Amino acid sequence: MTWLRTITLADLENTRVDPVEPSAAETATEILAHIRGTGWAAVREYSERFGDLQAGQAAVYDRAALEAALDEITPEQRGILERTAERITTFARAQRSAIRDIEQPIPGGRAGLRYAPVQRAGCYAPGGRFPLPSSVLMTACTARAAGVEEVWVASPKPGPITLAAAAIAGADALLAVGGAQAIGALAYGAGDVPEVDAIVGPGNRYVTAAKQQVAGRVAIDMLAGPSELLVWADDSASPDRVAVDLLAQAEHDPDARPLLVLSDGADPAQFEAALERALTDLPTADIARAALRNGWVCSVDSRADARRACDRIAPEHLALHIRNARAEGARLRDYGALFIGEDAAEVLGDYGAGPNHTLPTGGTARSFGALSVLAFLRAQTWLEVEDPKAARVLVDDAARLARLEGLEAHARAADCRRA
Numbered sequence: 441m442t443w444l445r446t447i448t449l450a451d452l453e454n455t456r457v458d459p460v461e462p463s464a465a466e467t468a469t470e471i472l473a474h475i476r477g478t479g480w481a482a483v484r485e486y487s488e489r490f491g492d493l494q495a496g497q498a499a500v501y502d503r504a505a506l507e508a509a510l511d512e513i514t515p516e517q518r519g520i521l522e523r524t525a526e527r528i529t530t531f532a533r534a535q536r537s538a539i540r541d542i543e544q545p546i547p548g549g550r551a552g553l554r555y556a557p558v559q560r561a562g563c564y565a566p567g568g569r570f571p572l573p574s575s576v577l578m579t580a581c582t583a584r585a586a587g588v589e590e591v592w593v594a595s596p597k598p599g600p601i602t603l604a605a606a607a608i609a610g611a612d613a614l615l616a617v618g619g620a621q622a623i624g625a626l627a628y629g630a631g632d633v634p635e636v637d638a639i640v641g642p643g644n645r646y647v648t649a650a651k652q653q654v655a656g657r658v659a660i661d662m663l664a665g666p667s668e669l670l671v672w673a674d675d676s677a678s679p680d681r682v683a684v685d686l687l688a689q690a691e692h693d694p695d696a697r698p699l700l701v702l703s704d705g706a707d708p709a710q711f712e713a714a715l716e717r718a719l720t721d722l723p724t725a726d727i728a729r730a731a732l733r734n735g736w737v738c739s740v741d742s743r744a745d746a747r748r749a750c751d752r753i754a755p756e757h758l759a760l761h762i763r764n765a766r767a768e769g770a771r772l773r774d775y776g777a778l779f780i781g782e783d784a785a786e787v788l789g790d791y792g793a794g795p796n797h798t799l800p801t802g803g804t805a806r807s808f809g810a811l812s813v814l815a816f817l818r819a820q821t822w823l824e825v826e827d828p829k830a831a832r833v834l835v836d837d838a839a840r841l842a843r844l845e846g847l848e849a850h851a852r853a854a855d856c857r858r859a
Contacts, residue, residue, distance in 0.1 A: 443715050443729070444700060444737040446708070449745055452738070452752045457802030459663035460649045468620040468649035475624035480631030486621040492596040493616065500632050501603060501614040509603035517601060518608075524792030525577050525608045531794035532585035536813045548831025549824045555817045557587035558659065560634060562626035563611070564641030567596040567618055569693070569727075573605035578796050578811065579641045580609035586816035592636060594622040618643070623650035627658050640815050642798055661815045662808045665801045666695035666734075669786055670755035670775075672746055672768075674704035677761035679714035681782055685759060686715065688787050690731035691724035698735040699753065703746040703762070708737050747771055754805040757786045776805045828859035835859075 474482040487493040501509075510518060543552040563579035566572050576593055583591045593606045596618030606614045615622060615633055623643075627650075629635030639651060640661040651660045669689035673682050686698040702708060715732070719725045740746050747768070750758055754774035762768060765781040772778065776799030779786050790797045798811035825831045835857050842850035 442712055443732040444698070444708075444712065444735045447736045447738050449738060449740055449749055452749055456804070456806075457665060459665045459802055459804065460652050461645050464645040464649040465652070468623075468646055468653055471620040471646075472624045472627075472650060472653055475621060475630060476628050479628075480625075480633075483617060483621050483625045483630045483633075486619070487596075487617045490619060490621075492618050492621075497616075499616050501598070501606075501616065503607075503612055506603050506607035506611060506614060509600050510607050512600040513604045518604065521573065521577065521601075521605050521608050524574070525581050525605075527792050527794045528577055528581040528796070529585050532582045532796075532813050536585055536587070539813070539817065546823075546831075547833050548827040548829070550826075551821065551823045553819055553821050556820050557589070557816050558637035558818065559588070560590040560592070560636045560638075561588045561816055562592045562594060562623075562636040562639045562658075564618075564622060564626075564639065564643050564647060565593060565595040565602065566643055566647075567598060567602065568644065571595070571597070571599060571602050573602045574791055574797065575641055576602060576605040576611070577609050577792065578798055580606065580611045582796060582811060582813055583638075583640070583816050584610045586813035588638075588816050590634070592626065592633065594618070594626060596622070618647070620646040620650035623647055623654060627654035638816055640798065640811055659815065661798060661811050662800050662804065664756075664799070666697060667692045667757075668697035668699065668755050668801055669757040669759060670699040670701065670750060670753055671759045671761055672701045672703065672750055673706055673711070673761040674702070674763060675706045676704075676763050677706065678782060679710040680718070682711055682761055683714035683718045685761075685786055686732075686735070687718055687722060687728050688790075689757070690728035690735070691722070692727075692731070694727055694730035695734065696731040698732060699755065700735070700737040701746050701749045702737060702739045703743055706739070708739060711737065743768065750775070754800075754803045756799045756801040756805065757789070759784070759786050774806050776800045776808075776810055825857075828857060831857070832859060 539555050541554040561583040565575040580591050591611045592613055593611045594615040595602055598616050625633045626636045626639050638659040642664045648663050652663055671682050690696050690698045751774045756776040758775035759779040761782045769778050769780045777789055796811040800808040835854050838854040839851040
């Protein structure tokens with residue numbers, strides 16, 4: 441049986457995908473409007489209707505409750521979470537240290553730019569078919585590394601592992617609500633949940649639609665859709681390794697997209713056979729098989745065409761199972777995260793090697809990058825004039841430019857500073 445449909449390079453035009461479905465947008469609009477008007481009662485209503493909460497069940501876990509969850513997990517589980525959190529935090533702190541404030545002399549004074557963290561952030565972590573404590577760590581650890589003072593996590597039906605991850609990541613509280621209602625609670629504030637300044641993290645179609653609608657009121661990271669992995673393999677690649685990497689992506693969700701570009705005479709039949717073998721005893725095979733129907737294999741004649749295919753797709757994850765992977769990787773332009781060589785498994789990025797696994801999908805890697813401390817930082821500029829005489833050229837030019845635009849009050853505000 442052929443799992444991946446065959447396409448050509450010419451089929452790869454217009455690959456950008458609208459991240460928000462119209463039906464999801466309509467639903468999110470209704471939910472957000474109700475929450476904005478009614479507050480916590482609406483959050484509670486939707487959460488019980490959609491099964492996130494039972495009647496009377498607590499919706500918010502405070503810091504003490506998160507720390508108590510650490511006692512419910514095993515020492516081994518805690519060690520995994522703590523080591524992963526440390527790697528994510530170390531990478532994020534390195535990002536922050538690379539972002540420097542600047543100061544620049546100007547006529548008569550100084551101007552500068554400083555990066556300031558938002559005061560409060562909301563970090564969403566999916567909790568559906570497969571709860572993702574890894575996403576709690578990826579988002580909340582990064583927020584803390586950026587210097588955010590108050591961090592809230594939102595995740596529906598959190599188990600002890602998710603709650604423990606929130607504790608280890610330094611979250612102040614967790615909202616046990618998902619979907620558009622969680623985004624509404626974070627964006628507008630509701631009940632004990634305060635209004636946040638930034639919302640990040642992946643979620644389902646309703647989360648994505650809601651994030652799009654509150655963007656501008658709060659900062660968001662990106663609009664992420666179904667997960668995707670593009671593997672570029674040549675005739676040196678192990679079909680079995682490629683197969684398990686593709687299936688690791690496919691088991692996420694029936695909407696996931698496993699994609700394969702083959703070059704240098706690599707035989708598609710070998711990779712199809714490897715997929716069939718790997719599916720035989722995979723517990724999540726039903727989900728993976730559904731996702732494989734969204735995927736494809738594209739055989740190309742040259743490495744230049746392979747690079748062209750990768751850049752056209754601009755995938756969330758791009759894995760290079762090829763010779764000279766480092767050199768070829770340096771020539772690629774558009775991807776969310778790059779995995780260089782067959783030993784740099786995409787799953788290592790998912791589970792905390794350091795770089796963030798919250799990534800742009802659907803071709804939006806042409807415009808967006810991975811979640812980083814930048815999602816929680818604001819670039820603030822400042823200006824100081826110490827010598828009005830030396831600043832005369834600025835004053836004169838400002839007044840003249842204001843009059844060119846017909847804004848006389850602006851011109852007069854400059855004129856009165858003329859020394």
